[in-house]
Amino acid sequence: MSGHSNKVHEHIICPQCDLLSRAPNLEQGHKVVCKRCGAKLYECKTNSIDRTLALSLAGLILALPAMSLPIIGVGAVGLLNYSSLLECIHQLINNGYQGIALCIFLFTIAIPVVRLFAATYITWSIKFNRVTPALLNFFRSYHQLDSWTMLHVFLLGIVVSMYKLVDLAELHVGVGFIAFVSLLICSTTISVTLDHHLIWDRLEQSLDE
Amino acid sequence: MNKTxxxxxxxLxxxxxxxxxFVTGRHKCQRCNATFYQRKPRSIEYTIAWTIAALVMFIPANxxxxxxxxALGNVDASTILGGIQTFLKLGMYPVAIVVFIASFIxxxxxxLGLVILVLGVRKGPGLKSEQRTKLYHVVEFLGPWSMLDVFVVALMAAVVNLGFLTSIEAGPGITYFTLMVVFTMFAAESFDPRLLWDSEKYE
Known part of the structure; x- marks a missing residue:
């Protein structure tokens, strides 16, 4: 068994092709690439905890205005109608498309917000040494959220709608648009700054003690 | 060190x-308590099932x-390809191309990529494992982008709501389209890229 435990601590495994490699010592800013399939195995990110905490807090603050303030509006013959993200969903429910409304709610509101909250909570706990065993389960679910965040697609959706509307009526851009773009920037950059391996190592260390 | x-x-x-x-069968991670298997169980079967489901949904969606x-009592219902045609008629080529790529191509x-990957595990001729892994990355990355049209329709329906004069409503095709996108994402998630490498002897 001792041979096994050595391997467990000294090796890293490629998630894409299962190749076993020896774990190297890394400094901040370095990364390891799998020599068989080229997948990124490990990246030691600079100042990860602080940066992620700052960005995810900013994202949480921006989430409310981004969802409730009007994003775009149209005007024709004296009528003006603005719409926010929440109103989009409300309109779909009124039209009888509850399923689609639920999907849009999940992909653009619920999942991004939960993800930002999770990142804030985890980096906060690690920074101020408040690690509890429950954090293990909490951070485990975080990974699942990454591929279901669709803020970036919604932004492209806004741009395409603008093109469609320019032709139809007078187009107005609301404050919500700026809030939404800022939210998108925060939400995207935390996936760059958050260092999964570092967080798992920290959680493991502080729970072992 | 040439070992998997x-x-x-x-x-992992x-x-x-x-x-x-790893012992065998179901395993509980020593660090995070997640239960997992050495390879995703029935990965190929799940991937095929979700892919077929997506393909079936693709038909009513279009x-x-x-x-x-x-507009002023005139009702005009447009499909995905119909909407792109309107863009082309208006001469808005960049948007037409973006929408065509995102919601059709x-x-x-x-x-198609998922089918190639599934066949690749059974070692068909052609691509190398490395290229297949790249293909998997592309399929995974593209996942959410097809939701574009759904978001556009949702926004348009909410914004263009000027009483009896002009209004836009979502049509039934949107439900099938969303289901198709979600199904392809499930298919990509059920696929285990390590299967592409398992039969390979690495020296």
């Missing part, structure tokens, strides 16, 4: 990326209108 984790009796936890000494436009490409 499987041949050494180790396995898919959640926290810790190397685990035949039924996704947007219903009412990408879903079809994803389904």
């Amino acid at each position: 984790a499987k041949s050494e009796g180790l396995s 936890c898919p959640k926290c990326y810790k190397a685990n000494a 035949l039924m209108p996704i947007m219903v436009f009412t 990408v879903p079809l490409g994803k389904i």
Whole structure:
């Protein structure tokens, strides 16, 4: 068994092709690439905890205005109608498309917000040494959220709608648009700054003690 | 050092990326308590099932209108391809291309890519494992982008709501389209890229 435990601590495994490699010592800013399939195995990110905490807090603050303030509006013959993200969903429910409304709610509101909250909570706990065993389960679910965040697609959706509307009526851009773009920037950059391996190592260390 | 984790009796936890000494069957990660298997169980079967489901949904998604436009009593229902035609008629080529790629080429490409990957595990001729892994990355990356049209319709329906004069409503095709996108994402998630490498002898 001792041979096994050595391997467990000294090796890293490629998630894409299962190749076993020896774990190297890394400094901040370095990364390891799998020599068989080229997948990124490990990246030691600079100042990860602080940066992620700052960005995810900013994202949480921006989430409310981004969802409730009007994003775009149209005007024709004296009528003006603005719409926010929440109103989009409300309109779909009124039209009888509850399923689609639920999907849009999940992909653009619920999942991004939960993800930002999770990142804030985890980096906060690690920074101020408040690690509890429950954090293990909490951070485990975080990974699942990454591929279901669709803020970036919604932004492209806004741009395409603008093109469609320019032709139809007078187009107005609301404050919500700026809030939404800022939210998108925060939400995207935390996936760059958050260092999964570092967080798992920290959680493991502080729970072992 | 030319060994895979499987041949050494180790396995990677898919959640926290810790190397685990692996016995057999279901395993509980020593670090994060996640239960996992050495390879995703029935990965190929699940991938095929979701891909077929997505392909079936692709048909009504394109035949039924996704947007219903009412202007002064005139009702005009347009499908995905119909909407692109309108863009082309208006001379808005960049948007037409973006929408065409996002809502037609990408879903079809994803389904095709998944089929190639599934066949690749059974070692068909042609692509190398390395190229297949790249293909998997592309399929995974493209996942959410096809939701573009759904978001556009939702926004348009909410914004263009000027009483009886002009209004836009979502059409039934949008439901099938969303289902198709979600199904292809499930298919990509059920696929285990390590299967592409398992039969390979690495020296």
